[in-house]
Amino acid sequence: MDPDYLPFHANPSKPTFRAPVGAVDAHCHVFGPADKFPYHPKRKYTPCDASKQQLFALRDYLGFSRNVIVQASCHGTDNAALIDALQTAGSLARGVAVVDPEISMQALEAMHIAGVRAVRFNFVKRLVDSTPREVFLGIAEKIRKLDWHIVVYFEAPDLEDLIPFLKQLNTTIVVDHMGRPDIAKGVEHEEFQRFINLMAENENIWTKVSCPERLTLTPPDYSDVVPFARTLVERFPDRVLWGTDWPHPNMKSHTPDDGQLVDVIPLIAPTEELQRKLLIDNPMRLYWES
Template structure:
């Protein structure tokens, strides 16, 4: 039985915070439309349609210029909807795909040519079966020559087991949603301490999004801000941010994306930190050719 998702907010607020030029939403999704891009039969949830046109209009409203689409489990390893959106973006969009262990080199090259720059592995119970550790290790070795990275999505209590495995992978790794700690337990909790220890390795990056996922108090996510602020302060060159639109598997209090943007004024209040979080860091990871060109000027 598939769980049904709540609809995203169709009329989000316009943020008060003006984002820097070239700001990037480094974690969001496109879903369907199902009539054109059917959902995977093995999915654990059925999202509402969330097509590229709607996301592009949202980004215009929020002041976001660039996008990183992340393949979600509801589409499985069929990355067609994401590739279609990237192709329509005019070069302002990159992607993180999901692939099967049996993916061919030709298929990986096709994804690269289509704008994909990484693959995602899920270790989250409600999204179904964990990624196979052997497959993770094999695929990480295969994507390394492409200059890709791995995005890893896990629940906080899994990190103790996963950390030794992740440290063996030969590619940069991006941790989703601050490692999904329980915000009510504070930044001194052991799970968050393990994430900080992992981040001491410069191959690791972390996304300071998902306040609406780790909160235990709800909007305006006061309990979650401390985690994001800690990560931005400690690891300013290896942090990313995203809206997580259209917020799959949120069970109540569907986020206002304008309010999530305004939360950045508390997460990265210094202009230099905001510039790194939204512009410099995603350029380094997803548009490295542009970052290098700027560095050579």
């Protein structure tokens, strides 16, 4: 583990909000254990181990039923820890992989059987080395045959440059963490409005209204992030997802309490109908009905 790495909360609070039966944590990770699933030699950070057993225990503790487990950059394109967790969870988990451009259809089909339903393209420069967009387009062509979708991770200043590429993908796209808006600039700033317009003009684009702990300017009070997430939930109720982002890699400001994160849900999805769509209907349609 890196010297400045903040481990996940050892004793999160019990959330006041009770998630509806069948709720999905649609963005979380497993890390290692490193002695069984080594981290990638070219990784940008070394996290603490965060096992499948710990993830599933947290799922139950927070009152959720299922997980979507996302391959993190510290494991590179070695999806062994992800696949192992999916095989343990069975029908209670689905996965988002990171793959090499040379991957065979046979390997992708094996991942599909294990529960993978998407690939992730990471454009956050501090986390991954730059990849030519032609490489991503080649991967997109392969996974389209399996009816998978694409998860993209970027930061708000990079969106304008990425829009033409995103439109080229010609498949369902899920944007991580609302495209990481700059909260200090406000909902009405052109950067966040650009993201809203992108979703309004492209019905194939979804987003995760997650990670207030990464975006807030006043941790651990996440109220400054609520207007951003609530705007997206109310504008695009059928294309939003939510997740804990456990075990919260690369946090610098504080160690998030997962119970407090769950209690943000009714603030961004204030009605039972919006909560059901956010936590059950949307993730089930995207990850389990394909």
